[in-house]
Amino acid sequence: MELTTRTRNLVTLAAVILVLLLPGAAVAGDTIRIGVAGAHSGDLASYGLPTVNAARLVVNEVNARGGINGKKIELLIEDDMCKPELATNTATKLVSQGVDVVIGHICSGATKAALPIYKEAGVILISPSATSPELTQSGQYPNFFRTIASDDRQAKPEVEYVLNVLAAKKVAVIHDKGDYGKGLAEIARKLIQDSGKGEVVLFEGVTPGAVDYSAIVQKIKQSQADAVIFGGYHPEASKIVSMMRKKRMNTAFVSDDGVKDNTFIKVAGKDAERVYVTGPRDNSQNPLAQAANAAHKKSYSADPGAFYESSYSAALALVNGIEKAGSTDMALLSKALQTEKVDTPVGTIHFDENGDAVGVGFAMYQVREGKFVEVK
Amino acid sequence: MDYFIELFCSGLTRGAIYALIALGYTMVYGIIGLINFAHGEIYMIGAFTAFIVATVLSIYGFPLAAIVVVTGISAAIWSSAYGYTVEKIAYKPLRNAPRLTPLISAIGMSILLQNYVLLAQTSDFLPFPELIPEFAFMEPVAHIIGSSDLVILVTTAISMLLLTLFIKFTRLGKAMRATAQDKTMALLVGINVDRVISATFIVGSLLAAIGGLLIASHIGQINFAIGFIAGIKAFTAAVLGGIGSIPGAVLGSLILGLTESFATGYVSSDYEDVFAFSLLVLILIFKPSGLLGRANIGKV
Known part of the structure; x- marks a missing residue:
């Protein structure tokens, strides 16, 4: 292909500009x-x-x-x-x-x-x-x-609190299927099983963003759990805990630092009362x-x-x-x-x-x- | 047996929630054959309007009944205005374009509205005030079915009935059916097709706003993204029941809700969506037009 002088000049100019620009991007400045x-x-x-x-x-x-x-x-x-x-x-x-x-x-x-x-x-x-x-x-x-701290250090106080302080024998472990929530829930399940002090009566994931969690709440009730451990974030936690209170369930609800946010209290309102959450130590x-x-x-x-x-x-x-x-x-x-x-x-x-x-x-x-x- | 009834009620509630949104979807589709993906967003805007109005009114200490009525009316008007405008901006210029074009435009509208609310309002979840009171007569069965569940069920039933009557017996309803059958012919017999389509969007948006008000009050929280998942599920339900058919939307929603509820109760909530969508696939294999849908060739 024959290039006109004009085009060739333009190409050369573009190449020169490119060459001038590149080092500027690559070399970290001051x-x-x-x-x-x-x-x-x-x-x-x-x-x-x-x-x-x-x-x-x-x-x-x-x-x-x-x-x-x-x-x-x-x-x-x-x-x-x-x-x-x-x-x-x-x-x-x-x-x-x-x-x-x-x-x-x-x-x-x-x-x-x-x-x-x-x-x-x-x-x-x-x-x-x-x-x-x-x-x-x-x-x-x-x-x-x-x-x-890592989740295994977070699941431990949760499980210990549920088994020793709340003296729960049957625990329902619910999570949001995410890396964080499910990971935490799995560690909690293992810790409960290893402790020999309680049993996990339900272990399930819920779909984040679903319009209604009444079915899973009925299932928690059916499992006769004394306490619920939830691994996940506050939007689902507040929906589940509100639904539990609406169904007149007073089961203890224990969750993690994904829930320890003021938005949770704001959204769940009076249903947030008495909910337990772990979070970074008070400094x-x-x-x-x-x-x-x-x-x-x-x-x-x-x-x-x-x-x-x-x-x-x-x-x-x-x-x-x-x-x-x-x-x-x-x-x-x-x-x-x-x-x-x-x-x-x-x-x-x-x-x-x-x-x-x-x-x-x-x-x-x-x-x-x-x-x-x-x-x- | 108790457990079965409890799950059944959960499923009904969930189904009724889907149905409130699915009715608007199916109606718009039935009249102009467009899958209005922005419908979920109209529902979300209805919920936000209701949130703002209800919060302001409760600060001034209005009685609950007044708040519910005023909130409902303003959410309906506001959402209808959005529905009307969306139709004028995004669908009307594309009325004679190939079928896929308005569909893409609808998806674009949906994304636009979501992000608009995100920027104009907030990304946080907001606590929605409890607009449906706990009725005293529901107390003995509160552990199975709540007051808000009941209100949603009743509203869905009434909406379905009124909508069917409206389309069957009013002048505007007749014009809508005529437009649905043949737009050109409807024009020739003197029907103002543009007005009819605008009216369709207004009615559909009105339903979405009522849904937004009731569902947000039931769930207790809203944010800019609630319309998306609710919209997808309602759309699924409408397809299941036969898109375009009003009783079909309700039937499809109830079946979807019940399937999800029983899947959670008897199998595992991990597989809730798997069951719901497997059912959809099965029904569409054996009855491609949905449960109550008429076989209709050439629509997306």
Whole structure:
């Protein structure tokens, strides 16, 4: 094909521009790019948005005092709606934007889907909220860390509370079929069976978003369970617990930190009363947590939401790790995260070889007069 | 036996919920042969309108009965306005386009409306006020069937009856049937087809709004995404019963609800959807036009 001079000039010009542009995209600039990925819209946005606020506050503070080792931090915020199929897109987008480390993702399923992409790119993640045991214990994701305890550490207080304090003999275990809820439910079932103190009379998954849960509630009633353990998130939990109370069932309802959110109390209203949920330990006495909460109130004139403290801690741990390692290189930063202790709102923490935080745990809460109150 | 009755009642409630939405679906399809995928979103908008109006009214301390009436009327008007507008914007310009075009346009409308409510309102779940009181006479059977279940069942039955009478005996109903049979011929005998189709959308949206009000009050929470799953299930029910047929939509919904309920009760709720959709496949294999549908060639 014969090219006219004009076309050829244009092509050359385009090629030159491309060549000039490419290195700019590939070479990381003078900033450290921290990605923040999680649910920022959709049903579960209330779990993801507090992390964005926490990251912004920490980053503003670090940048104000001159950045990490002289480099300013830049935040790249991406939404995954807690959907695994979107999380892979989110991860790819962040990696292509040259992200150095990531705070997130929020939900276990989405995190699991995104991890291989980050691993490939040598990017370290710290999640404030993904609690599936597999993420750390499978050993497949050396780039994964978290500032929240794993579900097996969450299922344990749930089961112990149900068997010992509530003295339930028959337990119904219900879950939402998701990675997080089902994983938690399976651990709870195993713990109950191994304890020998009670039996699991029902183990079933419900379809999230269904219009009506009365059939499963009738089934729980039929199983004569003394207590229900639910693994999943608050939209289904509030529907199931409201339906139980409507059917005049007073069976104890015990759930997890996916339910420990003020939206649950707001939506379930009076039916939320006396519901038990586990959640990260109460840190209200920790001066760092007080300072972090005060900073949030000052900047956003609202109380922080779910996982705020663990996100704040994740950001602090990352900043500290990068400072000590002097790099965002995966091997160097992993080592720093594992060895350097850091003071955070959730306590003085470091990470074990699997990536789980040492020094955090779960406590049991009950809803009393519209508030989560820690029970012993 | 008690357990069977309990599951039966659960299934009926669920079926009636589907039916309230399916009626609008099937009616629009019956008249203009369009699967209006935005119908679930009209239902969601009805629920949101009801939420806003009911919340405002209860702040001013109106009595419950007044709240229910005013909320119902405003949700119906608002949803109808949306239904009417959606038809004018997304379907009317495509009236003579190939059948798939308005279908795609409907899906687009559905996504648009969802995201519009997400942005204009919130992504959080909102607590919907309990508009249906707990009736004292229902107390002895409250553990089996609640007051809101009863209200939904009765409303569905009345809606089905009124809709059938409306289409059979009113002038507008006759015009609708004529339009359904042959649009060109209807034009030739002096029927204003555009007006008839607009009226169809208004009636369908009105039903969706009533559904939104009752169902949201029954479930106790709403968010921008509730229309999608409810819409898909109601659509399934309408197809099961024979899309285009009004008694068929109710029958299909009840069968779908009962199947799901018994599957949960006697097998496992893990397989609830498997049973529901296997049933759909089976019925469509043996009766492709649905249970009460007339065989109709050439419609999507």
